[in-house]
Amino acid sequence: MRQILPPIVLAQKILGQQKTDERAPHRMTAHCMQLEQPEGVLLYHTLTGELLLLEKKEAEQLQKLSGAVPTALAELVPRRFLVPEGADEMALADQTRDIARRLMGKDVPLTEYLIFTTTACNARCFYCFEAGIKKATMSEETARAAGEYIAAHCGGKPVNIAWFGGEPLVNVKAIDVISGVLHQRGVKFRSRIDSNGYLFDEALARRVKDDWNLYEAQITVDGTEEVYNSRKAFVNPDGSPFRRVLRNIGLLLDAGVQVDVRMNMDGENERDLYALISELEMRFGGKPGFRIAPRAIIENKGTVPHCYKEDERRSLAEKVRAMWAYLDKKGLAAKSTLNRGITLYSCWSDRTNAATITPDGCLGRCESHIDKGIWGSVFSEERDGDVIGQWLERRPPEERCRTCEFYPRCARLKMCVMHTKRCSPVEREEKRIRLSRAVLGAYEEWKAGGQARADENDAL
Numbered sequence: 001m002r003q004i005l006p007p008i009v010l011a012q013k014i015l016g017q018q019k020t021d022e023r024a025p026h027r028m029t030a031h032c033m034q035l036e037q038p039e040g041v042l043l044y045h046t047l048t049g050e051l052l053l054l055e056k057k058e059a060e061q062l063q064k065l066s067g068a069v070p071t072a073l074a075e076l077v078p079r080r081f082l083v084p085e086g087a088d089e090m091a092l093a094d095q096t097r098d099i100a101r102r103l104m105g106k107d108v109p110l111t112e113y114l115i116f117t118t119t120a121c122n123a124r125c126f127y128c129f130e131a132g133i134k135k136a137t138m139s140e141e142t143a144r145a146a147g148e149y150i151a152a153h154c155g156g157k158p159v160n161i162a163w164f165g166g167e168p169l170v171n172v173k174a175i176d177v178i179s180g181v182l183h184q185r186g187v188k189f190r191s192r193i194d195s196n197g198y199l200f201d202e203a204l205a206r207r208v209k210d211d212w213n214l215y216e217a218q219i220t221v222d223g224t225e226e227v228y229n230s231r232k233a234f235v236n237p238d239g240s241p242f243r244r245v246l247r248n249i250g251l252l253l254d255a256g257v258q259v260d261v262r263m264n265m266d267g268e269n270e271r272d273l274y275a276l277i278s279e280l281e282m283r284f285g286g287k288p289g290f291r292i293a294p295r296a297i298i299e300n301k302g303t304v305p306h307c308y309k310e311d312e313r314r315s316l317a318e319k320v321r322a323m324w325a326y327l328d329k330k331g332l333a334a335k336s337t338l339n340r341g342i343t344l345y346s347c348w349s350d351r352t353n354a355a356t357i358t359p360d361g362c363l364g365r366c367e368s369h370i371d372k373g374i375w376g377s378v379f380s381e382e383r384d385g386d387v388i389g390q391w392l393e394r395r396p397p398e399e400r401c402r403t404c405e406f407y408p409r410c411a412r413l414k415m416c417v418m419h420t421k422r423c424s425p426v427e428r429e430e431k432r433i434r435l436s437r438a439v440l441g442a443y444e445e446w447k448a449g450g451q452a453r454a455d456e457n458d459a460l
Contacts, residue, residue: 001054001075004042004446007050011342014099015048015092017078022069026082028062029087030403036438037443038339043081047093047408049340050079051442090401093408100342104352109155112354114162114367115146115178117171119359123196123231125220127264127297130166130277133370135357142378145175146357147181149378150189159189163212164356164367169199171359173352179212192216197245198234205251207222216258218293219249224271224279231269246283249290258289260334263323266297267312270319272325281332291334298426315428321433336438339409346411349373349391365391369417391415398423 006012007105020026041059043052054062061070083089086161100265118137119130138146138396150159154356159182182189190213197219208214222231225242234241249259263273263281277292281286284290296316308316308361327333348367356364357378358371365373365387375387402409406428 001052001058004048004053004443005051005344008340008342010100011048011096018080019079019275020084022077024070024073025085027080029083031405031408032081033303033405033435033439035439044441046405048080051439073215083125090407092240095421097342097344101344108353109157110153110353110355111157111215112351113150114348115356115359116370117162117168119166119370120163120170121167121393122170122198131348137171138174138359140173140177142361143177144181145361145378147178149188152181154187159187161189161191163191163193167196168193168196175212189213194218196220196232197248197451198241200248200251202251204253207256209255214257217252218260218262220262220264221245222264223269224276227269227272231457253284253287253289261292263294264297265294271409281330289301292327292332293334294320296320317426317429324433328382335441336434338438343409343411346413350413365441368419372417382394
């Protein structure tokens with residue numbers, strides 16, 4: 001048995017070691033992901049964050065566990081991988097997260113911002129969830145006020161910004177103004193952007209890293225040239241949008257900006273996405289900072305509204321899982337980072353240190369719907385505490401949550417406009433994909449570090 005990652009510091013502080021009678025009947029915790037490896041079996045505790053590697057013989061004993069804990073597995077008891085029969089683990093996870101929230105306090109600085117520079121867009125994606133919303137673009141005055149608000153409310157701490165839209169590059173001026181104010185005020189910040197990539201050019205790509213402190217761009221590419229141009233439906237394009245976007249991806253990579261190509265998959269474009277992967281590999285494979293991330297479209301709200309049935313969603317989830325595996329083998333997959341903190345938040349909507357900023361300067365909660373959860377303004381110090389409180393309320397757990405391995409990492413909100421129905425097998429499969437990739441990534445880093453240490457010893 002080897003420890004790959006120690007428990008999360010705060011979780012260990014709150015929980016300590018489990019003290020139970022090893023002679024009493026124990027069972028495997030529900031809050032554990034198991035991943036078979038050639039060397040043995042990885043155990044990842046989703047509440048404590050500890051990652052262990054069991055040897056094959058130990059894993060076999062674990063599978064046969066019945067009643068008292070064998071000596072070889074005794075260490076799993078204080079580490080909470082084995083718990084007494086009848087233990088209420090859901091209650092323990094709730095208590096742990098409640099204590100963690102209290103320790104963090106309520107009056108935390110606002111250091112995370114998702115900024116809608118505009119709701120206008122130069123494309124007409126058929127699945128866009130923002131279809132039909134009012135078109136608005138942030139003025140220079142509002143952008144300046146937003147920058148000043150961020151500087152005044154970050155508590156002197158570094159700030160993270162996500163530029164969003166619509167297409168955020170429709171309003172480059174707002175990004176320039178906000179970034180300029182932060183530079184002038186001496187605020188340490190970095191930013192990322194969600195973009196279709198069409199409006200980048202050589203001049204902009206050269207300056208975004210210094211002017212905007214841009215470290216990452218997520219650019220959506222849904223197919224090879226003919227498919228992409230049809231699906232994106234750009235307004236008055238100049239030449240082939242596909243070729244232009246690929247050129248711009250290259251410009252950003254050359255400028256030292258990481259590029260994540262997001263590939264949205266529905267029931268029509270799976271085979272074409274594999275052809276796209278081959279094309280992207282030929283053009284950008286091996287370039288530092290280039291990564292690909294496939295995602296399933298499970299609901300179209302744009303020009304062709306469609307809600308997928310459960311069996312369709314299951315099929316898409318499986319196809320996305322297979323594509324992740326394909327990309328991993330090629331070394332092209334975007335990395336999934338393992339969260340080394342207790343999961344307290346669902347998304348931007350319930351992070352106490354985060355806010356969205358709309359084009360007219362309103363402060364909101366929801367990143368997926370611009371008009372949801374408005375609680376303040378960059379032009380005022382007033383806050384609507386009732387709205388903030390509503391977006392912190394959790395949805396009551398379902399009975400299946402008691403035995404769900406992901407429960408300690410799940411926080412479903414009552415006000416959520418994206419996940420309004422009960423937790424589905426597709427959602428759980430998507431969680432499994434992301435978490436398993438993150439765990440395996442941590443394990444690979446550990447192995448690489450171990451090899452590096454071995455090489456150093458050999459050299460002595």
